[in-house]
Amino acid sequence: xxxxxxxxxxxxxxxxxxxxxxxxxxxxxxxxxxxxxxxxxxxxxxxxxxxxxxxxxxxxxxxxxxxxxxxxxxxxxxxxxxxxxxxxxxxxxxxxxxxxxxxxxxxxxxxxxxxxxxxxxxxxxxxxxxxxxxxxxxxxxxxxxxxxxxxxx
Amino acid sequence: xxxxxxxxxxxxxxxxxxxxxxxxxxxxxxxxxxxxxxxxxxxxxxxxxxxxxxxxxxxxxxxxxxxxxxxxxxxxxxxxxxxxxxxxxxxxxxxxxxxxxxxxxxxxxxxxxxxxxxxxxxxxxxxxxxxxxxxxxxxxxxxxxxxxxxxxxxxxxxxxxxxxxxxxxxxxxxxxxxxxxxxxxxxxxxxxxxxxxxxxxxxxxxxxxxxxxxxxxxxxxxxxxxxxxxxxxxxxxxxxxxxxxxxxxxxxxxxxxxxxxxxxxxxxxxxxxxxxxxxxxxxxxxx
Numbered sequence: 001x002x003x004x005x006x007x008x009x010x011x012x013x014x015x016x017x018x019x020x021x022x023x024x025x026x027x028x029x030x031x032x033x034x035x036x037x038x039x040x041x042x043x044x045x046x047x048x049x050x051x052x053x054x055x056x057x058x059x060x061x062x063x064x065x066x067x068x069x070x071x072x073x074x075x076x077x078x079x080x081x082x083x084x085x086x087x088x089x090x091x092x093x094x095x096x097x098x099x100x101x102x103x104x105x106x107x108x109x110x111x112x113x114x115x116x117x118x119x120x121x122x123x124x125x126x127x128x129x130x131x132x133x134x135x136x137x138x139x140x141x142x143x144x145x146x147x148x149x150x151x152x153x
Numbered sequence: 154x155x156x157x158x159x160x161x162x163x164x165x166x167x168x169x170x171x172x173x174x175x176x177x178x179x180x181x182x183x184x185x186x187x188x189x190x191x192x193x194x195x196x197x198x199x200x201x202x203x204x205x206x207x208x209x210x211x212x213x214x215x216x217x218x219x220x221x222x223x224x225x226x227x228x229x230x231x232x233x234x235x236x237x238x239x240x241x242x243x244x245x246x247x248x249x250x251x252x253x254x255x256x257x258x259x260x261x262x263x264x265x266x267x268x269x270x271x272x273x274x275x276x277x278x279x280x281x282x283x284x285x286x287x288x289x290x291x292x293x294x295x296x297x298x299x300x301x302x303x304x305x306x307x308x309x310x311x312x313x314x315x316x317x318x319x320x321x322x323x324x325x326x327x328x329x330x331x332x333x334x335x336x337x338x339x340x341x342x343x344x345x346x347x348x349x350x351x352x353x354x355x356x357x358x359x360x361x362x363x364x365x366x367x368x369x370x371x372x373x374x375x376x377x378x379x380x381x382x383x384x385x386x387x388x389x390x391x392x393x394x395x396x397x398x399x400x401x402x403x404x405x406x407x408x409x410x411x412x413x414x415x416x417x418x419x420x421x422x423x424x425x426x427x428x429x430x431x432x433x434x435x436x437x438x439x440x
Binding site: 002003005006013014015016017018019020021022023024025026027028029042043044045046047048049050051052054055056057058061062065066067068069070108110113117120121124125126127130131133134137139142143145146147149150151 | 155156157158159161168169170171172173174175176177178179180181182183184185186190193194195204206208210219226231233235236242243244245246247248249250295305310311313315316317324326334335336337339341345347348349350355357358359360361362363364365371375379382383384386387409410411415416421422423424425426427428429431432433
């Protein structure tokens with residue numbers, strides 16, 4: 001069948017209205033003239049990898065261009081600092097968040113940042129925990145954390 | 154480790170409700186947060202405000218994609234980009250459906266950037282390349298290609314899940330002799346840009362794919378089409394590299410190449426942009 005018979009699968013290249021409020025100019029790319037340009041179907045009959053070996057620089061670049069994954073290390077729940085914070089917070093979210101931030105301020109490195117982020121995000125899965133995190137994770141504290149992480153404070 | 158910038162995604166429209174702390178670390182370029190992360194945080198299809206805290210080191214971009222979870226790849230389709238200039242705090246609320254989020258650090262301190270539209274530099278190259286490749290055969294191009302990207306592809310054979318790719322999708326028509334009807338087909342290439350040993354931008358062809366309509370002649374058509382698509386990958390990379398050579402003297406020493414969605418050839422600094430990844434990709438060359 002020709003592509004005309006797949007017309008019902010053509011997906012328009014949409015740009016919905018965002019109704020954004022906030023600083024700066026709010027721009028919108030011009031809706032493509034051919035608004036019914038087909039999005040790739042994601043179907044394949046045959047495929048293959050590169051037909052020549054990658055240049056060494058391409059391999060090195062792929063390693064160098066760092067991607068930060070917010071992967072949670074399940075071992076964080078065994079950390080002494082976390083268990084101490086849990087046991088001494090008396091089931092109080094605010095007190096617990098204070099202790100997590102205090103842990104982070106003692107030394108910011110890849111491990112402490114990842115662990116604190118994981119714990120704060122875990123708390124933020126509930127409305128009460130999220131409220132406690134948002135109370136203390138102000139933008140001033142975040143800006144300070146960024147500065148401390150760079151040795152600038 | 155240090156942070157370039159950090160942000161929060163919120164379910165409420167006033168920086169309230171459920172939240173997720175995200176960020177790009179020092180030296181990092183991207184922080185992808187796919188649908189499964191948003192799902193676990195209660196934020197899948199449920200993000201209504203975002204704040205960004207930036208340092209002096211880079212501008213921060215939080216890009217929200219309207220993707221439908223496991224049935225669609227992350228980081229594609231309509232997007233709303235929220236951008237914050239250096240050393241500041243900004244927040245926005247909006248009416249947007251968010252299935253995946255990508256953070257990108259841009260405008261890094263001490264660097265210059267040149268932004269190019271993938272569509273502008275590539276479209277005529279492609280049509281020239283393909284029409285020549287298909288000439289005399291039964292397959293012909295149907296319209297212009299979709300010039301887009303594939304970012305951190307999960308479960309795509311031959312692609313690195315930590316990789317970032319430019320993607321070209323082209324519909325084809327294969328005419329067959331009577332009594333067979335025309336067959337629909339398509340071809341897809343994934344290519345990547347990188348700085349070479351001379352710190353010039355170059356391209357490498359990473360993956361090829363083709364699809365053929367189902368039917369009695371499907372296998373026969375695929376047997377003819379697939380080798381042509383496969384051999385075209387290297388030919389295309391050579392042609393693209395010939396074009397990229399033209400930029401060598403203009404850019405100086407290239408230190409990084411990364412991508413932003415849609416067309417944004419001038420820096421937003423602080424502001425927002427709505428677009429669609431199927432429309433274009435902005436290639437940002439850091440030098």
